[in-house]
Amino acid sequence: MIAKIKQQMSEITSAKITETEYAAKGYHLDVEVPADQVVTAAEILDAEKFYLEAVTGVDWMGAKAAELAAKKAAAAKAALDAAKKAAAEAEGEEKPETVAAPVAESVEEVEEDLEEEMEVVYDYNHAEELCRVVVRCRVPRLSPELPTISEVFPGANWHERETHDFFGIKFIGHPDLSPLLLPEDADFHPLLKDFSA
Amino acid sequence: MMSLPTPEDLAGLIFLGIVAVTVTGGIIAVNAARLIRAVTGLVICFIGVAGLYYYLNSPFLALMEMLIYVGAVCVTIVFAIMLAEPEPEKQVGKQNAIAGIISLCVGAVLFWSLAVLGTEKAMWPAASVKINDGSILDIGQSLLKNYSMAFELISIVLLMAIIGALVLARAGRVKS
Amino acid sequence: MSGYYRDLFGGSWSLLVGLGITIKNMFVPIVTEQYPHFVPVMTPRFRGHIELVGDEETGEPKCVVCGMCQKACPSGCIKLAGEKPEGAKKKVVTSYILDFTRCSLCGQCVESCNFGAITFSKDYNLASTDKNDFIFDLKKRLEEKS
């Protein structure tokens, strides 16, 4: 099965396919495809009777943006503290936890031009044979857009909506991208690394 | 010392109450803006009429009135209101109201004169023995002997009504 | 048609069987523990809010204000302060405030403590009309206890 999928996936242009060690990673095949090929990958897996376990995003925010966000957060916090003091409140109860993302180190390895990216991860699994396939797709952070696969897997509908909630990634062609888990009128994307409430 | 009312007086008082209920119910039934209230008025009116029947020595008919009119007809009407959900009626124009009052008078006078005509011109023998035990034996006897033809006809009418109602109500539902 | 009769008779039988089971249970002994009259005993591992542990001899808290529990707590319930009195070898806790209303009873504070200075209490029936009742001053509680 793994070989079959690998073979079919390799037909997708500019797909990076890695066979991973299951015991260490928890999946068998890691396929990275360009944004416009997500649907093709989904169709291949659909034909092989895979099911979609989850769709999610990862925000690979670059160092510069992180710095900026950290500064912003610091400024906000300072303003908040000032306000708190002004209100002559007793000491804030909560221990301030670091919101700023500890990313700088990890991203250094990634090539410079890939820095400001978001990753969408699709987890596929097969019910009869053990074969977990991870399809990844990187989209630019400032205009995160990629086609929806909810036509192929209707179950992806909610997963994509959720990903849109959390990261603001737009799935083109999705029937309804209104907030799923966040309040109806929410306009923030909490899982972005530069998010602060 | 104050004299306490006799049972007859009480019965008379209750009769007055029943009359009031009947008429009030009727007025609500024709005047209420919302149909659901009109039906409630109708129910009240029917309950009053049932009371009148009781005073007319026929508890059986009184109960049938409750069973059929209140329990069946009014429930059906309420159902129809639920299904059709009409908006409250538009305000009735003044002209219309005057016409209505005139019609009320005309109708009442007509009906009344007919009734009086009937009572005075026709040759009625004296009223027969009053029955007040609510026995339905006599009714049953004449229903199945003297008026058995009408009885059968009524049952056919009811059957037709059921079939007709079913056909009419079903016509709206079309299988997709 | 046979399905109809099967449903009718089999179904009626199943209903009777159901009635039998409920009536049987009417005569099963009652399992209710009548709480205010019956005092339940918590298991030794029951996790209530935490308490400071006093030294067996002196009754003073064993805590050395290392702050591990504070660091381990996922919800930041613990606030502690200590000072080093002159001549003493280790720090002494001056205040140990537990905001129990934030606690998730995960027990990581107790696990992280290397000195056995905190333990779980057996308070299982806390309720109050004032929520500040649950911000415990553990040092005071320890003093009251001893």
Next chain:
Amino acid sequence: MGKENLQSAIVQFAPLDKLLALGRANSLWPMTFGLACCAIEMMAAGVSRFDLARFGAEVFRPSPRQCDVMIVAGTITKKMAPAVETLYDQMPEPKWVIAMGNCAISGGPFVFDGQYGIVEGADKLFPVDVFIPGCPPRPEALIEGILELEEKVTGYRRWPRVEAG
């Protein structure tokens, strides 16, 4: 909180008030209203082992109109808050609120810097009469909370206090 203004104007003499208070205290009908984890312990308090029915409080009514006490059992999120407030408003006077569990008291373990989703405590939305801490509290604690509420309504405690040990 709500207690002082619920005496109706018609009856003013003390024994009747007492009777009313007693009636109310011993017939606390909770709302079937579970939010999260604590709701399961709320159910557990109602079933055979703990049997809330002994105090006449087992009549879990699904409609807020027929409830006396709202047991907020779980985290109130910002999305849910308007609905909870509506439910509170729909309850007829006299009404009480029990905040069950740490989430309902203060947001509990879900409070962190930069949290965007939850309301930090039911008392931010409406007055709360009794707080029951725990995550989740044991069913005994909920019974204790009901007794505490009865004490608050009638002014004295009918049952022995149980010392934990």
Next chain:
Amino acid sequence: MSDFALSQTKETFVLNLGPQHPATHGVLRVKLEMDGEYIVHAEPILGYIHRMHEKMGENRTWAQFMPNTARLDYLGALSYNHGYALAVERAASIEVPERAEYIRVITVELNRIASHLLWFGAYVLDLGGMTPIFYAFDDREQILNLLESVTGARLTFCYFRFGGVYNDIDDSFIAGSREFIKRLRKQMPDYHNLVTKNIIMIKRLKDIGPISPEMVRKYGATGPVMRGSGINYDVRKNEPYSVYPEFDFDIPVYDECDSMARYMVRMDEIEQSMRIIEQALDKLPEGPVMTEKVPKNLKPPKGDYYSAVEAARGVFGCRVVSDGTNTAYRLKLRSPTFSNLSLFGEACQGMLLADALAFMGSLDLVIPEIDR
């Protein structure tokens, strides 16, 4: 309902089920477009108990996140503990002693029984039968007593640690578990006689809410929903983790695809879990319950790792992305009921309201787990 037909004039109205409604088991809201008592269109609206677990995962250390997993699905908390622990152990390459794995399996299976029992009671309650939940809770209380005696909590256990479990089980627990299994074995026929064989129950569940295997696959539904549709898939068998390969147990599969099939799968799973527990208790090895080598300040190497377990409601997947620090860079929790519920909208079209609720109950929803 095959003979369901939309009326020509489409007189529909919108019914809001929830967010506070007895049938939704929490704060799910379902917007129903109804034609009389028939559902024309249903849209579940989530998020009423969204508690930011994934955000918290990025703010807390690996160990500090453990209590959160118990609050994801409070009915089967230990499965979620397990899933998260497995993912982090995979990331940090931590070995778990054998005894600890056995204890994990025993407690997880006990927890699964408790979860299914509660579902059984609550489901019958949904269908209007008010007594079975009391019997089910009565049995469940025994499990909670057992679990409380080892974990110290009744519901939101935080028992597993990276590299083992928090504390060891003792003889009284083992004896108690055996006692409990004996008791439940005696109870199960009563449950079946009272509920499963009841004609009203059969009429309400048979052929209600059919989900074809294809639909299950397309929506990614897992767990009893999947097995009730004839797909033989269970992570414990297909992708064995922990010490599950050591045990001899069956995966109940029913081909009917209806609510009754899902009901039967869960009832059979209770039996299978009892078998697993018995075997585990028999084979329980001696040894430590915690590895020595786990650093206090855990820092798994960079990379992303995935791990899935079979929770009571389906596949719970945990994807951790580590950047080499003591907090997760990204923590994705794949909850089973999220996918299971997503097919509700399509599947309940044309159903009666009462049937739709019977169907919804058969999906075994735990809302905080959907909303996370």
Next chain:
Amino acid sequence: MIPHPETRRVLTPFILPTVVLLPLLAGGLYFVWPLVPGGVQRVLISLVAVIAFAAGNAAYLVWLERKVCAHIQRRIGPKEVGPFGLIQPVVDGIKLMSKQLLIPKGVDKPLFMVAPLLVLVPAIMSFVTIPFSEDLVARNINVGLLMIFAFASVNVLGLLLGGWGSNNKYAVIAAARAVSQNVAYEIPMLITVITMVMVTHTLNLNEIVIQQDGSFWNWYLFRFSASPLMPVAFLIFFICSLAETNRAPFDLGEAESELVAGFHTEYSGMGFGVFFMGEYANIVIGSSLAVILFLGGWQSPVSFLADGFWWFLLKMYFLIFCVMWIRWTYPRTTLWGLLNLSWKVLIPLSLINLLLTSFMVKVWPLLMGAS
């Protein structure tokens, strides 16, 4: 029995007024009462008695139900308020009466207020004709059987108006369900009753009971000479009365898990209380009617024991217990299941019974006479 400390505590302030006022009242009544004409006396007494019986039953049946379900579920049930929780219904009543009567926005106020009364009043009125023993009947009406059904039909209207007037979708659906269910089950029930009338030749409840004089084999339940299907008729009647009173497993009208609280979703305080009382009064009437028609009313099961109202109450409460027992055993049916049961099982059976009975009553004697 020593009063519960709680009871003592509460009742102490009331002792003095009671001690002073009660004799005054009693004395006044003593002097006025003889002046009241006999007919009115009887009416007044029976009115008071009937209302007291209905209200007391409604209150204590709730208590009984809570106790029964508790014991079925291995619990205790109400216990702490008064001995055995006996004061619980009083306390609930006090609470419900002192509860704010919310009239939600958008409801049709007159209908909303009138609907609970439409449920309760006919139910209480029906008690008037029920013969607890030969003399213990408020008013022995010749068409008593018909009267009960006439009043029961008003009950339906109460549910309908209550649901509709609430301006709540759940309530409307519930009301529509309750009514279609009531209408569907009225058919087999009335057919069964007609069968019984054919056998008894009367609509007078007293006479029906008197006809069942003797030992239990004279009860209509076992009167196989009238119709071999008598026990089936009894079952049909019992099932229909369950459905008519909206009791589980036919409680579609207040299906908690589907329709929140059904037609009384919007009712608070005593509005809800009155609905509740009406429901229980209806159960009492349904059970009484079954006892009168099939179980020999006040007649003792064996002829050497004295007849009396206690037999009536015993049989009635046994049936009520069965009603509760059934409620706490079964899940709820769906609307379709319920209509199927009515149209596919009960109505055919009751029609067969009707035919058989008419055969036994009219044709059989002719055949016997001819031979």
Next chain:
Amino acid sequence: MNILGLSNFLETYLVIAALLFGLGIYGILQRRSLIGMLISSELILSAASLNFMAFNRFLAPDPTVGQIFTLFIMGIAAAEAAIALSIIIAVYRNYKSIDTTDLVELKG
């Protein structure tokens, strides 16, 4: 005349019946919705049956004839209500209204 003895006079009933009849006519003319008209016609029917019953009690030789007529009227009324209501529902399905002023266009 004793006001409490009114129940023993035929005229009392005739007056009430006339009132109900008049109300019914008024209702039919004034109501705009079909259901309202139906309600009014029920009033007229009950006025008629009240007269039958009154004559039955006070005048008729056969004590059952009026009652039987009333019973027939009830049967007819029930049938009429069922038919009328199903027509109303059918009309409502087609026109989305049961207001007579909206039903003037008979194009279908």
